[in-house]
Amino acid sequence: MPESTSHREFIACGASVAGARHIQGHIPCEDAWACEILPGHLIIAAADGLSSAERGGDGAKIVVTSCVRAAAGAIRSGCENPSHGADITETGAFDIPAIIRSAVRGGRKALVLQAETEGIPLSSYATTVMIAILSPQGVCCGHIGDGVCVRALSGEVSLLSKPGNAEYANETPVLTGTDWEKQLRISSGAADAVLLATDGCQGALIQREEGALIPYSPFVVPLVRSLERFFREGRDCNGEISDLLSSPRMRALSSDDMTLAVGLRLSGENL
């Protein structure tokens, strides 16, 4: 599990815990998350390796690590050499959607390489992926498959990226699919916090009302506020999220693995 991270202006924390079905079947958790904080940017990713894929859990771990590394590399390179960065717009700002797209491509390349090295089909590493980059300009999320990304700004919560559009609840698009570029959805919005949840716990962040998906603020708002407070108090935010995901009420949502990863920009008073 990545350590929770802070860099004056940001905190990133999260946890992946095995679902009841995995515990019962002695199967390890096949979700993963990763994060990195750079000056001015927080990068966070979560993935859900498919249980039906032989190495879905490995796929999830490889993808979150390589996506975050690729996005961080692009931002660092742009900072070091702003006039030559491939992901810089004409106005000199980072082209975050382009960085996300190439980070996801990098994540898939890492899976292809791993599958070739091991001599097994790419589909053995089938996994979903979500990667978000938070900056003072807002948040941008790239997403393939189920799971959900929610953003918050001054206590107002919005759905940034909904679960992928497979017809059936137990089927989802994956990064290892040949149509991954078509399945990649990129969404942006103003935010001071971003939350990524895999499908095991997405039911805590979003609810259906009359057919429409809406964010569930009574979960999100106190969570973000408490994590910021816990951080100030020096508590282990990763451990707190892990305890939350392992609680009976969360386990009632689903017997699948659960990952909740949170990135937030500290309010001025905490800088």
Place this chain on the structure above:
Amino acid sequence: MGVEKLEDIVDIPYPQHPHCATILVLDTSASMSGNKIAELNEGLQILTDELKEDDLAVKRIDLAVITFGKGVELVRPFTGMSAFEPPELVAGGYTPMGEAILEAVRVVEERKAEYRRIGTDYYRPWIFLITDGQPTDMRKGDAKWQEVIDAVHGGEQERKFLFWALGVDQANVSLLREISPPGKTPLMLKEAKWADMFLWLSKSLSQISDSRIGEQISLENPTGPEGWGLIQL
């Protein structure tokens, strides 16, 4: 007072469960008379009791029953497991299997439309056909036969549902194999293994109701030495 935990601070909503429409298409023709219909009724009771004891299945499985014998009848429309009561089936009549399959495909599509209308997430529906004979309302190559083949094979190919055929006793396995979607070999019930078959069905539905993509292939194999089924080549 202990340290404040996130689970005491945040409001965790009650779970909203995706639904799995499952339909049993059951042969109640005259040839099912006697022990077979009694065991089928007993099996339905076992299936109902088992699924009612599974917390997730109770919340997710919607079960319907179509019979074919004295006509084709939707004897139980889709009903959640907590309210489902198994029908008491009586044998009689011919074997209008073709019409029953088409009816199952129709009601499954209707159910999915209903899920979409009310905004409920859902799994791919399951259709289980159980028969001890062969259709009397269609012959291989006629228009009804082709309509049924198109509906079943096309439906699976277009991922509209998953279809399984289970044969009993004198079931015409070669016809069942042709009706079944490519790659879905029909299973034959071993003698006196009715209860085991319905226990398998219940376990399978429990797994489906708690599944992710592809896991239907990991269902317990019913054709082992202790299993209830045979693959007849």
